[in-house]
Amino acid sequence: AQTVTQSQPEMSVQEAETVTLSCTYDTSESDYYLFWYKQPPSRQMILVIRQEAYKQQNATENRFSVNFQKAAKSFSLKISDSQLGDAAMYFCAYLKGSGYSTLTFGKGTMLLVSP
Amino acid sequence: DVKVTQSSRYLVKRTGEKVFLECVQDMDHENMFWYRQDPGLGLRLIYFSYDVKMKEKGDIPEGYSVSREKKERFSLILESASTNQTSMYLCASSLSRAWQPQHFGDGTRLSIL
Numbered sequence: 001a002q003t004v005t006q007s008q009p010e011m012s013v014q015e016a017e018t019v020t021l022s023c024t025y026d027t028s029e030s031d032y033y034l035f036w037y038k039q040p041p042s043r044q045m046i047l048v049i050r051q052e053a054y055k056q057q058n059a060t061e062n063r064f065s066v067n068f069q070k071a072a073k074s075f076s077l078k079i080s081d082s083q084l085g086d087a088a089m090y091f092c093a094y095l096k097g098s099g100y101s102t103l104t105f106g107k108g109t110m111l112l113v114s115p
Numbered sequence: 116d117v118k119v120t121q122s123s124r125y126l127v128k129r130t131g132e133k134v135f136l137e138c139v140q141d142m143d144h145e146n147m148f149w150y151r152q153d154p155g156l157g158l159r160l161i162y163f164s165y166d167v168k169m170k171e172k173g174d175i176p177e178g179y180s181v182s183r184e185k186k187e188r189f190s191l192i193l194e195s196a197s198t199n200q201t202s203m204y205l206c207a208s209s210l211s212r213a214w215q216p217q218h219f220g221d222g223t224r225l226s227i228l
Contacts, residue, residue, distance in 0.1 A: 009155075033214050045205065045219040052214065091157060095214075102148070102173065103217060107157040 002027045004094050006106035013082045014114050020067075021077045021109045023092030031097030034068070034075045039108075040088040048090070051075065053097070079111075087113040118142070121206050121220040129228055134193040136223050138206030144218075145211040147189035149173075149181060152203040152222070164189055165211065196227045 003026045013019035025034070036048040051059045051068050058066050063080045079086055092106040122137035140147065146165055150158040150173075160173030162181040170181050178200060182190045189208075193200055203224050207217040 035216060037219075044221050045207075047216040047218075050214070050216060097214070102160055102163055103158075105158040107155060 002029075002094050002096070002104045004092055004104050004106040006090075006092055006109050008109045009107075010110045010112065012112045012114065013079070013086075015082055015084060017082050018078060018080045019082055019111065021079075021090050021092075021111065023075045023077070023106055025073050025075065025092075025094050025104075027073070027094065027096075029096050029098075033095045033097060034066075035093040035095065035103070036064070036066070036075075036077045037091045037093060037105075038086075038088045039091065040085075045091070049077065082113050084113050084115065087111055119206055119208055119218050119220040121204075121223050123223050124221060125224050125226075127226045127228060128193075128196050130196060130198060132193075132196045132227075134196050134225070134227075136191040136193075136204055136206075136225070138189045138191070138208075138220055139187050140189075140208040140218070141187065142208070142218075143186065144208035145186075146209045146217075147183065148207040148209075148217065149179075149189065149191045150205045150207065151175070152205055158205065161191065198227050201225060201227045 005024045032053045034051045038048045039045040049061045067076045089108045091108045093103045118141045120139045148163045149161045164183045180192045205222045206220040209217040
């Protein structure tokens with residue numbers, strides 16, 4: 001079974017600084033997808049960024065980028081120029097690429113952003 | 116934009132009651148999911164459905180059932196609510212292709228007294 005581990009229950013960053021959230025996963029599959037979801041306090045969970053395992057290039061979405069290390073099974077999220085609105089719970093998730101499959105989530109990292 | 120609507124944001128029920136949580140999506144998604152979210156445990160999958168009248172157990176199905184009579188609606192049923200089912204419940208939907216992301220509702224915070 002696949003597992004996703006987020007080793008940082010909580011992280012803090014100051015506005016305009018950069019922060020990296022860690023995620024490791026365990027799988028024997030070669031075809032899969034990785035996601036970072038953001039859940040602001042009392043608000044809807046939304047997708048931040050997605051990475052296909054077959055792509056070597058790291059995904060980027062504006063201030064959000066990932067460092068995907070397939071051999072190490074590591075998938076960290078970097079947030080540049082942090083903003084107050086980035087404060088949220090961040091979940092790393094894994095999805096097998098073939099057949100019927102479901103997301104496996106990590107336990108989440110709470111990101112605190114201070115002025 | 117995809118809209119996933121959960122019928123209640125907050126719900127309080129009593130032990131032993133039969134509880135229905137409703138979820139509706141407006142984007143003709145094939146897949147629908149029910150999760151519960153607890154502090155320190157992340158999201159755990161209760162049930163999912165890949166098509167109308169089709170359901171599959173997730174990681175923690177005990178004490179729950181589901182119904183999907185129409186493509187847009189996926190209901191979670193607590194047959195006899197217990198205090199350990201007090202939690203945040205999230206519904207999600209997605210297209211059938213694996214790489215499509217899931218879209219989530221706002222969640223229902225359920226308290227069982």
